[in-house]
Amino acid sequence: MNDKGNLKVISFISGKGGVGKSVLAANVAYCIAQKNKKVLLWDANRSFPNTHIFFGVEPPIRLGDVYRGISPIEKAIFRISDNLHILADEPASLSNGSDDTIDFIDIYGFISKNYDYDFILFDTPAGLNDINLIVSDISDVFFLLITDEPTSLLDGYGLIKVFSKFIDVQKIKLIVNNAIDREDGIDIANKMNLATEKFLNLKLNLAAIFQYSRVVRQSIIKQELFVKTNPTDDISIEVQNFSNILLKKDIQIYKTENELIK
Numbered sequence: 001m002n003d004k005g006n007l008k009v010i011s012f013i014s015g016k017g018g019v020g021k022s023v024l025a026a027n028v029a030y031c032i033a034q035k036n037k038k039v040l041l042w043d044a045n046r047s048f049p050n051t052h053i054f055f056g057v058e059p060p061i062r063l064g065d066v067y068r069g070i071s072p073i074e075k076a077i078f079r080i081s082d083n084l085h086i087l088a089d090e091p092a093s094l095s096n097g098s099d100d101t102i103d104f105i106d107i108y109g110f111i112s113k114n115y116d117y118d119f120i121l122f123d124t125p126a127g128l129n130d131i132n133l134i135v136s137d138i139s140d141v142f143f144l145l146i147t148d149e150p151t152s153l154l155d156g157y158g159l160i161k162v163f164s165k166f167i168d169v170q171k172i173k174l175i176v177n178n179a180i181d182r183e184d185g186i187d188i189a190n191k192m193n194l195a196t197e198k199f200l201n202l203k204l205n206l207a208a209i210f211q212y213s214r215v216v217r218q219s220i221i222k223q224e225l226f227v228k229t230n231p232t233d234d235i236s237i238e239v240q241n242f243s244n245i246l247l248k249k250d251i252q253i254y255k256t257e258n259e260l261i262k
Contacts, residue, residue, distance in 0.1 A: 006118060007112060007117060007118065007119070007120065008118065008119050008120075008140050008246070009119075009120045009122070009138055009139045009140050010119065010120070010121050010122070010139060010140065010141055010142065010143070010246065011121075011122040011124055011135045011136065011139040011141075011142035011143070012024060012025045012121070012122065012123055012124065012142070012143050012145060012175075013124045013126075013132055013135075013136075013142050013143070013144050013145070013159065014126050014127075014144065014145045014146070014152070014155075014156065014159075015126065015127060015144075015146075015151075015152060015153075015154070015155025015156035015157070015158055015159045016126050016127065016149075016151050016152050016155040016156075017126040017127075019126075019145045019146065019147050019149075019152055019177055019178075020145060020147075020177045020178065020210075020216070021123060021124075021126070021145050022043070022050055022051045022054070022123050023054065023216060023219070023220060023226075024145065024175070024177065024210070024239070025041065025051060025121055025122075025123040026041065026051050026054040026055070026123070026225060027054075027225050027226060027227045027236075027239050028121065028239060028242065028243050028246070029041040029084060029086075029119075029121050030084065030225050030227055030228060031227055031239060031240050031243035031244075032118075032119055032121075032243050032246065032247060033080075033081060033083040033084035034083075035243075035244070035247055036083065037083060037118040037119060037247065038083050038084075038085075038115075038116060038117045038118045038119070039083060039084050039085070039117065039118065039119045039120075039121060040077070040085050040086070040087065040111065040115070040117045040119070040120045040121070041084065041085070041086045041087070041121050041123065042086070042087045042120060042121065042122050042123070043086065043087065043088045043089060043123045044089075044104075044122050044123060044124045044125065044131050044135060045089065045123065045124065045125040046063075046064075046089050046125065046131065047089075047125065048125075049062075049088045049089040049090070051086065051088065051123045052078070052086055052088045053223045054219070054223060054224060054225050055080050055086065055225070056223060056224065057078065057080065057086075059076070059078035059086065059088050061075045061076045061078075062076060062088055062089050062090035063076055063087055063088065063089040063090070063107070064089050064090035065090070066102060066107060067100040067101070067102055067103075067107075068100060068101060068102075069101035069102060073107055073110050073111065074114075077111075077115075085117075104130075104131060104134055105134060105138075108120075108138060119246075122135050122139065122142075126155075127155065127159070128158065128159055128162055132159070133163075133166065136163055136166070136167045136171070137166070137167060139171065140171065141171050141173060142171060142172060142173070143173050143174070143175045143207060143208075144156055144159065144160070144172055144173070144174055144175065144204070145175045145176075145177050146174060146175070146176055146177070146188060146189075146192060147176070147177050147178045147179075147188070148178075148179070148184070148188050153188075153191060153192055153195075156192060157192065157195050157196065160172060160196055160200065160202070160204070161199075161200060164200055164202060169202055169204075172204055173204065173205055173206070173207035174189050174192060174204050174205065174206045174207060175206075175207055175208045175209075175210065176188045176189050176206070176208070176209045176210070177210050178210070178211070178212045179209050179210065179211050179212065180211065180212065181211060182209055182211070185206075185209030185210075185211070186206070186209070189204075189206045189209075192204065207242075208238075208242050210235065210238055210239070211234070211235065211238070213226075213233065213234065213235035215230045215233045215235055215236070216235055226239075227239055227240060
């Protein structure tokens, strides 16, 4: 848990890649920033960072330079707008993870103490790794994205099983992505909870259901934010509403069917 004023730390995680985690994180960050909140979107994927491409930018200084002590942290923070900044690692490289002189938690500590962000949003690498374990500890809440793919459910369950040994599992919330409709999304979440209840004695709350949309697919191809280019489309409105929920209420306490409660 962070201890700096009203800073909220939110993480998007997944058991496998390709479930829409980076796309959602980028669009949510933009929506929150549009509400006059200062947001840092931190792409914590040290091998294949891609969140920045949805903003159409190539930050000249990357986190890899910070890890290796080549550049100070402040120079790696790239300004998208007054309220939205991003941190991205360098493209896949054999040098990533080697010869580090500064570690992840040092960078987080510096930023949380020296910047006045209202939100830090982490887009994490898929699967189980050291970064995800660290992020799970410092986050107020983290959203596990799942789809109806068997590998998504199996790998997601694997993450929950490990995380349940180290963190407060109440911080884990499910997001079902690419659902056919709302009923399909609830069914997918129930599939996950059947396994977690049976083997872990744990039921996870469902935070949101996002239905499949061609608008999202087109935005990925065009490398753009769909909430910006198609703000009135159904999926954009869903993401805007989800972002508004994060702004207005206690993000740590949820009930099922996409509604926050106090």
